[in-house]
Amino acid sequence: MSSEDTDIHAEHGEHEGMDKKRIWKIFWILAAITTVEFIIALGIAPHLNGTAHAFINPAYIVLTLCKAYFIVAFFMHLKFEKAGLIMAIIVPILFIIGLILVLTNESHYWIDLRL
Amino acid sequence: MSTAVAQHVDEVKTTPWSGGRSPFNVEYGKMMMWFFLLSDAFTFSTLLISYGALRFSAPTWPAASLVFQSVPFTSINHAPLVFVGMMTFILIMSSVTMVLAVEAGHRNSKKEVITWMLFTILGGLMFLGCQAGEWTHLHSEGFWWGHVPTTEKLKEFFASVNGHLPPGDQQVRTAHQFANLFFTITGFHGFHVFSGVIINIIITINVLIGTYAKRGSYLMVEKVGLYWHFVDLVWVFVFTFFYLV
Secondary structure: OHHHHHHHHHOOOOOOOOOOOHHHHHHHHHHHHHHHHHHHHHHHHHOOOOOHHHHHHHHHHHHHHHHHHHHHHHOOOOOHHHHHHHHHHHHHHHHHOOOOOOOHHHHHHHHHHHH | OOOHHHHHHOOOOOHHOOOOOOOOOOOOHHHHHHHHHHHHHHHHHHHHHHHHHHOOOOOOOOOOOHHOHHHOOOOOOOOHHHHHHHHHHHHHHHHHHHHHHHHHHOOHHHHHHHHHHHHHHHHHHHHHHHHHHOOOOHHHOOOOOEEOOOHHHHHHHHHOOOOOOHHHHHHHHHHHHHHHHHHHHHHHHHHHHHHHHHHHHHHHHHOOOOOHHHOOOHHHHHHHHHHHHHHHHHHHHHHHHHHOO
């Protein structure tokens, strides 16, 4: 790797894989996931009883995370960046899970205070 | 032996983490955009997670399918999710045109970059218009920061459990929380969309006057593209947690 190679890469970035065909493919995936969300919200959720209803929100969250993956990995191109950059962005995001756990726990305590 | 060691020490290292090369192999501004977006992701997370915590701790909550069932600008009234579905589609579509602008930039095709950037700006403006319509509609119903509809009207927004509506004081309290959180979070997101549109316009002007053609690289388009996709990404979460859950 000469320094010239590095400069060329730094200037243009690696744009492997994101041609027009791929861009539209990702669009259809995102549109399909959104459609599934609508079908669940309008067609399935209103007809479910208590126990089965508990699976609706986790399903939404999983579908949302799928959409987030496709946007970040392909539209924002993160999948094709160096492993170091991917780690620098993804690992700090994991700290959010900590906040979710702490505040969910806290909110259960708030319910007890109110009742 | 000793000469061999000396040579080994003096050798200029070329591996990414030994200095002299960028380990991330991205331009400085693009890397900083990523770190800015990381910090912005934390900001939005704190907002959405506090929304979640307040909602978890509430005994009842306004039903999304009852609050959001009108389509502003039309007389359609009992169609939950239709309007917000349109908004989601507009924003995803403008993300696609943005990534097409970036792709055209890689081919140094100035004309195509301009076309796709203009479509992206149009999408952003359409989204903002829809959001203004949504806010106006909710405001006309009586929701605003610190304001909720009258007790009579408020009943329409709660689903009954086993044939009973939640008690009136619970309705008023949770409707206040809902209104404050809704306007704060969608407002903060809308402000990001607004900033994104302004930045996109500035970049498009730069493309038009040939700044990046002269520079030989459309990397700036890629950088604002990152910001624009992030705005779309946040909307995906706002959509799920306000309209679906």
